Amino acid sequence: MKITVHVKPNARQEAVTVxxxxxxxxxxxxxxxxxxxxxxxxxxxxxHFRRPxxxxxxxKGTRGRHKIVEIQ
Numbered sequence: 001m002k003i004t005v006h007v008k009p010n011a012r013q014e015a016v017t018v019x020x021x022x023x024x025x026x027x028x029x030x031x032x033x034x035x036x037x038x039x040x041x042x043x044x045x046x047x048h049f050r051r052p053x054x055x056x057x058x059x060k061g062t063r064g065r066h067k068i069v070e071i072q
Contacts, residue, residue, distance in 0.1 A: 002059070005045075005067045009037040016048045038062060045069065 004023045011027035018024055028040040038058060046053045049071055061067035 001071045003069050003071065005041070005061075005069050007032075007037060007041055007065050007067065009065075014040075014044055016044060035062075041067075041069075045071070 006023055006025050008025065008027045009030065009032045011029055013027065014029050015027045016024060024045075026041055026044055028037050028044060030036045030040045042053050042056045042058070045051075045056050049056075051071060055072040057070045057072075059068045059070050
């Protein structure tokens with residue numbers, strides 16, 4: 001399954017919500033430095049979808065806030 005994700009780094013609390021257009025908005029509490037926000041994004045999505053971290057892969061957008069993520 002491929003999903004579109006909009007990441008909000010440095011959030012006060014971590015959360016996953018879905019907008020009406022089907023885009024997942026993921027708030028992570030870490031800054032976007034040295035890939036830490038991407039690592040935390042995978043962890044948060046892993047908990048949300050109840051899948052192991054190895055089943056979640058960022059396909060596009062590793063350096064931006066808008067990403068395409070594949071969940072196996």
